[in-house]
Amino acid sequence: MGTTLARKIWDLHRVASMGGDDLLYIDLHLLHEVNTPQAFDGLRAAGRTVRRPDLTVGTEDHNTPTISVDRAVRDPRAVEQSALMRANCQEFGIPLHRLGNPGQGIVHVIGPELGLTRPGMTVVCCDSHTTTHGAFGALALGIGTSQVEHVLATQTLPLRWPGTMAVTVNGALPSGVTAKDLAMALIARIGTAGGRGSIIEYRGEAITSLSMEGRMTLCNMSVEAGARAGLVAPDETTFAFLRDRPGMPQGTEWEAETAFWESLRTDEDAVFDHEVVLDASELSPYVSWGTHPGQSVPLHDTVPDPAAIQDEEERAAAERALEYMDLKPGTPMRDIRVDTVFVGSCTNGRIEDLRVVAEVLRGRTVSEEVSVIIVPGSAQVRRQAVAEGMDLVFGEAGADFRAAAGCSMCAALNEDRLGPGQRAASTTNRNYEGRQGKGARTHLVAPAVAAATAVAGRLAAPTDLEARG
Incomplete structure (x- = not known):
């Protein structure tokens, strides 16, 4: 029997097997400021050093303000996290891409961008969307804080084969x-x-x-x-x-x-x-209607009726989601109006995504009822967008193209967040309750739909704009 790609990479990195777990060697360990301070505290308490600082890279992304690279972080907790990140990386000799650094950006954008992520590697980060790096034929896993400490200390990680x-x-x-x-x-x-x-x-x-x-x-x-x-x-x-x-x-x-x-x-x-x-x-363009990514339908469809869902738990979840989202069954998705459009995140904040948005917005104007925020996934993405004249396209259309890179409204850990009851079309990856701000309502969309929605003021595809002239 043959072997899957995942198993080949796993076996190439297996150092030892013990009690049902395999000890894997880690080729690349990525860090950001939110989930790492405790791991470094653990190293100090145990009197350990970082085994391979040359295979470890940090960046500031979750808490970073995006309005300006010179804008100070305001939230006291965020200030502390950023300060600890800088101090820890300096103490243990880990390269860090700080806000204002040419290589700074969202951890899952800069990894590939800087040539750090390569085929056949094992990649870990204390962030669930580390799965992004698998696009290169790498085995990329999100890990927890205790696992971060283990990798920092040993450059290995005990894992059980997942299937x-x-x-x-x-x-x-x-x-x-x-x-x-x-x-x-x-x-x-x-x-x-x-x-x-x-x-x-x-x-x-x-x-x-x-x-x-x-x-x-x-x-x-x-x-x-x-x-x-x-x-x-x-x-x-x-x-x-x-x-x-x-x-x-x-x-x-x-x-x-x-x-x-x-x-x-x-x-x-x-x-x-x-x-x-x-x-x-x-397949066709999709948009979410509920409070998790699975609650999504084609843009040409309508808001589902929970009564038609046979599974009791799924039906109850749909009812709760519609109540939170303030939507009625049978409503055409294209009739849902939004007041905010967000383009960015580790899902859709790369140069290709911005090009798509610029193409839709070129020669058009954002609806007066909609606020549009576009945040580049990295400093390099922003530089390239400016070099291609996208900043002018966004500005002429009435969109706010932010000066600094970061997670921004995806995680709502800085000032970029929605208020209670605000509704957004967002190119992010999660539409959980409160994900983009307490009481915020999020519709997940692709960049082209986000741009068309910004112009129409309601969920729309670029073809809708062409149809109306």
């Missing part, structure tokens, strides 16, 4: 359908626990046709299906993205590296624990 799931998407995605729509359609089908305990490998024509940005979006959302990780086998698209990144090998070393990367494939006779098959031609 595998294959998600095959046959055919080509229709025009206007993106990786975000694919992710939401998948979660709507299998549920937020459908991938629980699994490493999902995405396969099929629709997947190999995605850009690296699209693959990162898809793998990013894997955790919303309950998966432990998500990954895509590396190919020429992967190599082209990485070729000119910092630190990449050159000449014969590059050839040797890519030869290894090309070997990272699931064997044809490998067997997955679970398999899901989707027909890409049946």
